[in-house]
Amino acid sequence: MSLVIAKDLTKIYRAGDVEVPAIRGADFVIEPASFVAFVGPSGSGKSTLLNMIGCLDHPTAGTLTVLDTDIATLGRRAAAEFRGKYIGFIFQDFNLVPVLTAYENIEYPLIMVQKWPEARRREQVRRLLDAVGMSAQADKRPDQLSGGQKQRVAVARALVSNARLVLADEPTANLDHDTAYRIIELMKKMRDEFGTTFVFSTHDPKIMAEAEVTFTLEDGIVLSRRNHEEAAHA
Ligand SMILES: Nc1ncnc2c1ncn2[C@@H]1O[C@H](COP(=O)(O)OP(=O)(O)OP(=O)(O)O)[C@@H](O)[C@H]1O
Numbered sequence: 001m002s003l004v005i006a007k008d009l010t011k012i013y014r015a016g017d018v019e020v021p022a023i024r025g026a027d028f029v030i031e032p033a034s035f036v037a038f039v040g041p042s043g044s045g046k047s048t049l050l051n052m053i054g055c056l057d058h059p060t061a062g063t064l065t066v067l068d069t070d071i072a073t074l075g076r077r078a079a080a081e082f083r084g085k086y087i088g089f090i091f092q093d094f095n096l097v098p099v100l101t102a103y104e105n106i107e108y109p110l111i112m113v114q115k116w117p118e119a120r121r122r123e124q125v126r127r128l129l130d131a132v133g134m135s136a137q138a139d140k141r142p143d144q145l146s147g148g149q150k151q152r153v154a155v156a157r158a159l160v161s162n163a164r165l166v167l168a169d170e171p172t173a174n175l176d177h178d179t180a181y182r183i184i185e186l187m188k189k190m191r192d193e194f195g196t197t198f199v200f201s202t203h204d205p206k207i208m209a210e211a212e213v214t215f216t217l218e219d220g221i222v223l224s225r226r227n228h229e230e231a232a233h234a
Pocket of ligand 1 (some may be wrong): 013014015020021022040041042043044045046047048049
């Protein structure tokens with residue numbers, strides 16, 4: 001069963017009398033444990049699509065099924081619960097809490113959303129710190145970390161609640177190219193290790209080449225789907 005199924009997905013923003021069609025009838029499918037990129041120019045609708053898949057924004061029309069749930073039908077509370085249980089987020093500006101250490105930033109969703117007992121939390125946070133290669137920096141605050149290290153912490157935080165799907169909106173936009181490449185490789189390694197589906201957006205052609213499946217967006221329309229493995233063997 002596919003993890004995400006979008007059919008004729010449409011999003012129109014309304015500001016007074018003005019309508020902005022951000023997504024115009026998108027159809028796509030994302031499989032479990034896949035490594036997927038949405039690419040396209042600024043304003044093509046990448047963030048809007050990721051926000052709808054992440055239950056942060058409501059479709060105007062069409063259907064969007066995530067993990068067998070028609071998420072367009074969820075109310076605010078149910079959407080928040082669904083997000084907390086199944087979806088992790090990574091942002092271009094890291095979004096770490098400045099007064100918390102790397103350890104505490106990763107632990108935060110377990111306290112706020114999941115309410116795990118302390119011993120289980122500690123074991124899970126240490127496992128994630130180790131998986132992203134940040135155990136030695138566990139006690140540092142974000143201002144004591146490099147951009148790449150901050151994004152490693154954010155990757156661990158996105159996975160700490162055992163998310164089935166991680167959505168990353170331009171996760172490498174604030175990183176130099178080598179660091180960006182290493183973060184994408186880390187995300188792929190996490191996909192291999194935990195079986196989590198990763199969906200990210202990017203403008204960067206070198207970064208998009210690292211995805212296994214690429215959807216190209218233009219003016220709110222999914223123009224093409226490319227499977228890199230099929231292409232490599234063609
Ligand atoms: N809250 C909003 N209200 C009105 N229009 C919006 C809103 N959010 C996005 N849009 C419009 O929807 C379209 C798609 O925007 P979106 O942010 O999804 O594109 P994007 O591909 O992520 O762009 P970028 O790469 O610059 O982040 C744009 O025309 C944008 O101006």
